[in-house]
Amino acid sequence: MGKKRTMTRRTVLAGLAAGAGVTIYAPRLSAQAGEIAVGAMVPITGPFNVSGQQYHFSLQMAQDEINAKGGVAGKKLKIVFEDVKDSNSVAVNAYLKVVRDLNPPFVFLSSYTTQNLATEPEVVKAQIPGMYAGGGDAMHAKKNPWLFRIRPYDGLQALALARHATEGLGKKKIGILYVQNDFGQPGALAAEKIVKAAGAAVVGLEAYAFTDNDMSAQLQKLKNAGADCLIAISYGKDGALILKLAKEMALNLPIVISSGVMVPAARNLIAPDELAGIYGVMDAHLGPERGAAVADYVKRFKDRFKIDPDPFGSCYYDGAMILKQVLDKVGPDRAKIRDALKAVKGYEGVTNTFTTDADGNMVHSLAVFSIKPGTRDPVFLRTIGA
Amino acid sequence: MSQQLVQLIVSGLAVGAVYALVGLAFILVNEATGVVNFATGQFVMVGCFVAVTTVVQMQLPLAAAYPLALTAMAFFGAIFYAIVFRPLQDRAVVTVIIGTVMIGIVIQNASLITWGSVPFRPRSPFGRQVVDVFGAAISAHALFVIAVAFLMIGLLYVLIYRTSVGARMRAVAQDRDAARLMGIGVDRMFVLTWVIAGLLTGTAGILVGPMWFADVNMGDPIALKAFAAIIIGGFSSVPGAILGGVLVGLAEMLGAAYVSSTYKDGIVFLIMILFLLVRPQGIFGERIGERA
Numbered sequence: 001m002g003k004k005r006t007m008t009r010r011t012v013l014a015g016l017a018a019g020a021g022v023t024i025y026a027p028r029l030s031a032q033a034g035e036i037a038v039g040a041m042v043p044i045t046g047p048f049n050v051s052g053q054q055y056h057f058s059l060q061m062a063q064d065e066i067n068a069k070g071g072v073a074g075k076k077l078k079i080v081f082e083d084v085k086d087s088n089s090v091a092v093n094a095y096l097k098v099v100r101d102l103n104p105p106f107v108f109l110s111s112y113t114t115q116n117l118a119t120e121p122e123v124v125k126a127q128i129p130g131m132y133a134g135g136g137d138a139m140h141a142k143k144n145p146w147l148f149r150i151r152p153y154d155g156l157q158a159l160a161l162a163r164h165a166t167e168g169l170g171k172k173k174i175g176i177l178y179v180q181n182d183f184g185q186p187g188a189l190a191a192e193k194i195v196k197a198a199g200a201a202v203v204g205l206e207a208y209a210f211t212d213n214d215m216s217a218q219l220q221k222l223k224n225a226g227a228d229c230l231i232a233i234s235y236g237k238d239g240a241l242i243l244k245l246a247k248e249m250a251l252n253l254p255i256v257i258s259s260g261v262m263v264p265a266a267r268n269l270i271a272p273d274e275l276a277g278i279y280g281v282m283d284a285h286l287g288p289e290r291g292a293a294v295a296d297y298v299k300r301f302k303d304r305f306k307i308d309p310d311p312f313g314s315c316y317y318d319g320a321m322i323l324k325q326v327l328d329k330v331g332p333d334r335a336k337i338r339d340a341l342k343a344v345k346g347y348e349g350v351t352n353t354f355t356t357d358a359d360g361n362m363v364h365s366l367a368v369f370s371i372k373p374g375t376r377d378p379v380f381l382r383t384i385g386a
Numbered sequence: 387m388s389q390q391l392v393q394l395i396v397s398g399l400a401v402g403a404v405y406a407l408v409g410l411a412f413i414l415v416n417e418a419t420g421v422v423n424f425a426t427g428q429f430v431m432v433g434c435f436v437a438v439t440t441v442v443q444m445q446l447p448l449a450a451a452y453p454l455a456l457t458a459m460a461f462f463g464a465i466f467y468a469i470v471f472r473p474l475q476d477r478a479v480v481t482v483i484i485g486t487v488m489i490g491i492v493i494q495n496a497s498l499i500t501w502g503s504v505p506f507r508p509r510s511p512f513g514r515q516v517v518d519v520f521g522a523a524i525s526a527h528a529l530f531v532i533a534v535a536f537l538m539i540g541l542l543y544v545l546i547y548r549t550s551v552g553a554r555m556r557a558v559a560q561d562r563d564a565a566r567l568m569g570i571g572v573d574r575m576f577v578l579t580w581v582i583a584g585l586l587t588g589t590a591g592i593l594v595g596p597m598w599f600a601d602v603n604m605g606d607p608i609a610l611k612a613f614a615a616i617i618i619g620g621f622s623s624v625p626g627a628i629l630g631g632v633l634v635g636l637a638e639m640l641g642a643a644y645v646s647s648t649y650k651d652g653i654v655f656l657i658m659i660l661f662l663l664v665r666p667q668g669i670f671g672e673r674i675g676e677r678a
Contacts, residue, residue, distance in 0.1 A: 045495055046603075049503040180648060207648045211607035213598035216397045217642035217650075220390050237505045237599055248516055249393065250523045265504040269599055271514065307504075 036071075036332050037078040038323070039098035039107035040316075041119070046086040048112055050236060050265065054313020055111050055133070056081065057305045062320030072327040079320070084110050088118035095119045099126045105332035106130065106323060109147070111312060113139055113182055120144055129338040131319040131362075133312060136182055137190075140359035148341050148360045150319040151283045151312065151351070157258055158187045160281045160366040160384040161231045162194035165256045168368065168382070169279070172200045175227030175253075177218055177242065179234050180207040187233040187258070195231075203227050210238065216245050223251055232257040236266030247274040259283055262369065263310035267376045275371040283311035284351035285367045285380055297350045311351050315363070318349030392522035394639040400528040400597070402635020403535030404590050408612035409619070409627035410542060411586040417559040417622055418579040419471065421482045425490030426587060427609030428497075429466075433459050433584075433591025434600040435497055438506045441595075448511050456588050463584025464577055471580065472573075490605075497602045510596035531593045538589050539628055542582065546624070555579065611638075614658040620671020629669055633657075 040059055043052030063079045071077050080102060082094035091110055098107060099122070106129050109116050113136030120142055123130060129146050132139065135154040139147070165171050174195045178184035184207070192202045203225040206218035219242070222230060230253050232242050239261030246255060254277045260266060262280035286309060288295045297317070301309040309317075322344060323337075330336035344362060347354040354362040365385040369378035408430055415423045423429075436458045440451035470489050474482045512526035519529075546552035557565040558575040566572050590608070591600075598604065611634055619630025634654050641653040661668060 045498060049498060050505075050601075053503050206642075208642075209651055212650075213594070213604075213607075214397055214401055214639070217394055217639045218647045220393055221643055221647070224390060237601055240505075240507075241598065248514070248523065248525045250516070269505055269507045 032078075035076045035078045036073065036105065036327060037080055037102050038104045039095070039102060040079050040081045041084045041091055041094050041098070041108065041110045041115070042081050043085060043110060043112065043115075044081065044083040048084075048086045048110075051111050051310075051312045054263075054310050055316050056313075057301070057307075058309065058313040058315075058317040059108065059320055061301060061304060062317045062324075066320065066324050072324050073331050077320075077324070077327075079108075080104075084115055086112075088115050091115035092118050092122060095122050095126075099128065104128065105327075105334050106337055108132070108316060108319065110134060111316075116147075117142075117182075120147070123147060128334055129341055131316075131323070131341075133315050137186060138182065140361055143359065145342075145360070146338055148344075148356060148362055150315040150322075150354070150362050152363045152366050153361055154183060154187050155190050156364070156366060156386055157281055158190035158233070159194055159386070160368060161187075161233070161256050161258060162191040162198065163384055164279055164281070164368045164382075165229045165231050165254075166195055166198035166200045169229055169254055169256070171229035171254070173203045173226050173228045174200055174231055175204045175206070175222030175225060175229070176202060176231045176233070177206050177208070177215065177222060178232070179210050179238060181210055183235075184233045188231075191231055191233070208238070210235070212238070213241065214245070215242055216249060219246055219249060219251060223249075223253065227253060229253060230255045232261075234258055235260040236263055237269065240266050240269040243270050243274050243278060247271075253277070254279065256280070259311070259366070262378060263312065264308040265310065267378075270376065272371075272374050272376055275376060276373065278371055279381070280369050280371075280378065281366045281384070282369060282378070283315065283363070283366060285369070285378065286311060286314065286350065287378070287380065289380065290350075294350050315349075315351045318347075318351050318354065321349065322347055322354060389521040390643070392520045393524065394643050395636065396519060396522070396524045396528055396532075398636035398639035399632060400531045400635070401638060402615075402632035403532045404594055404608065404631070405612045405615045405634050406628045406631025407535050407538060407586050407590040407593075408608055409616040409631050410539065410624065411583040411590075412609075412612060412616055413622060413624065413627050414542075414579055414586070415583050418555060418576060419475065419482075421471070421479060421486070423583070424483060424486045424609075425466075425470075425493060426583075426612070427605030427607075428490045428493040429459075429462070429584065429587035429605070430591045430594070430608050431497060431600075431602060431605035432462060432493060433588035434508075434595045434604065435501050435506075435591070435602070436462075436588065437592045437595055438501065438508050438600050441508045442506055448509075452592055455592055456585055459584040459588025459591075460581045461584070462588075463580040463582070466584070467577055467580035471576070475576075494602055494605065501600075501602060503602065505599045505601035506595070507599050508592075508595040525597075527596050531597065534589065534593060536628075538586060539624070542586070543624055545582075551578070611654065614654055616668070617658050618661050618668055620668030623668065623670035626668050626670035 042056045066077050084091035084094050109130045109132035111133040113134035116134045131148045131150045133151045137155045176188050178188035204222045208215045256279045259282045262282045326340040344356045352363045368381045437455040440454045474485045510527040515526040516523045554570045615630035615634040620626030642650040
């Protein structure tokens with residue numbers, strides 16, 4: 001028999017002290033002389049990491065490329081990454097830490113609306129310009145003059161989905177399936193309005209939870225309601241599950257689906273025949289037909305990170321390049337950066353053309369794709385703008 | 387029976403069978419050790435990803451890949467016992483529970499580092515074959531899930547109630563000290579309990595991968611529903627876990643179809659809360675107080 005271990009009050013206290021020490025000790029962020037340090041709130045770990053990884057990689061690549069070409073405003077650009085996980089409180093604390101330690105001229109915010117909504121009041125207090133990629137319309141409704149969105153807002157996506165289902169495919173009885181959160185629900189309601197305005201009927205609105213693994217009941221219900229086309233507002237994995245189930249259940253309905261499932265990581269989960277009859281909207285198309293600059297970006301990204309870039313993360317690459325232009329022009333002055341970002345017009349990035357509107361939205365169109373039969377390759381169909 | 391109802395019932399049974407398997411892992415560990423293992427969801431996730439490694443990454447034939455994955459999960463259960471449960475087993479229950487929560491977080495993040503954040507789709511033994519059941523198109527894999535889950539449950543039942551090893555496990559569950567005095571190797575029974583928990587959750591993980599895809603965040607939602615299932619069925623009852631799992635699976639599917647998809651999960655957890663208020667021991671279980 002081995003010696004039985006006992007826990008004394010001293011060992012408990014020592015353990016608590018060690019645990020507290022580890023928790024409390026977090027190295028202060030800092031920037032060196034000759035650097036301009038900006039913050040980046042990235043979901044590096046946790047469930048949001050699927051898109052967070054692309055965001056992280058895109059900014060790493062942008063930072064290195066900018067510094068290889070002389071940096072910004074004569075200094076080296078340092079992007080300080082803080083993990084915001086999948087928690088609003090972690091996101092707020094990460095933002096406060098970056099502001100306290102770095103006092104940066106600029107901060108990239110999360111790619112998730114819930115985290116950005118939680119952080120937004122701190123941005124108002126700190127008066128630090130920032131860019132973000134979460135699509136929720138609730139963000140631009142805040143009218144925060146310090147924040148700029150670098151991908152299409154969700155209302156625009158709902159417009160594209162509804163317009164393609166009605167005007168594009170000519171369907172008259174639309175069923176809408178959506179993820180039940182602040183992305184899916186407003187999107188579904190916005191799509192419903194647009195479908196009705198186009199003279200078509202919405203035969204059903206069905207929701208599922210983000211963590212659900214089986215949406216067959218909702219799909220069956222929409223089919224039974226007489227839908228001749230489905231609009232699905234989903235993220236990546238759940239969207240892939242919807243398409244897999246639709247095929248298994250032999251729904252045989254065209255499905256117009258939101259951008260999450262069109263990224264390579266999600267598309268690769270779906271068999272080519274499960275993608276037949278599927279139309280997707282995407283923030284941007286990174287195909288070779290977009291030109292040499294986009295093709296070169298994709299190649300550089302893939303060479304470095306061994307995965308395909310997706311538009312959700314790549315918009316941060318564009319954001320960093322816009323920031324470089326602004327910093328080169330006005331230096332690290334927050335108000336001047338904000339004013340320069342407000343004045344962005346017609347910037348051609350790898351994902352989109354960026355022009356800032358009164359709400360701080362910089363992107364104003366989405367692309368609609370079908371899938372090349374027998375493959376997972378998207379085929380560009382049309383652009384739908386606001 | 388309408389085609390839609392058949393579709394929903396089979397889907398509900400497949401989902402419920404998975405919850406039942408995971409619920410049994412909860413019950414087994416709780417009965418033997420008196421502790422709810424809050425890392426059970428992560429056990430399912432690891433089982434799924436071990437199968438990803440053997441099936442997708444190593445490209446082994448399924449006849450070799452599945453046994454290899456299950457063997458790995460048996461070891462995983464034993465290692466979990468050795469490095470998490472055993473050092474904590476004489477501590478207060480709350481310490482052990484917090485330990486399982488913390489190690490669950492560690493396992494999830496270690497899995498994120500090991501397998502990455504991009505989901506996988508392991509193949510099913512039946513490919514994407516669909517069979518006709520009373521006019522409804524049913525995935526062959528869903529039927530396979532139901533069959534395998536109930537086979538595993540049957541084997542577990544035989545082991546616990548029809549073998550001498552099962553009798554010793556039950557003796558340890560009833561009174562650890564008395565079992566030790568009777569010459570039963572309590573530690574060996576603990577190891578066996580965790581190995582079986584690894585096998586049950588590993589089987590659940592292997593089964594759900596082709597159906598729901600493998601991603602490192604898949605564990606907690608499954609564990610949460612399985613937990614609801616055993617509260618409904620009875621926290622100390624094998625038949626209760628089965629019935630609870632099936633009820634939760636069917637409530638999800640039928641609730642979404644005939645009541646409201648928006649409140650689908652709310653229906654399940656409302657049923658759970660009603661049981662906690664009206665019949666806290668569940669359908670087959672005994673009151674916690676009665677066990678003392």
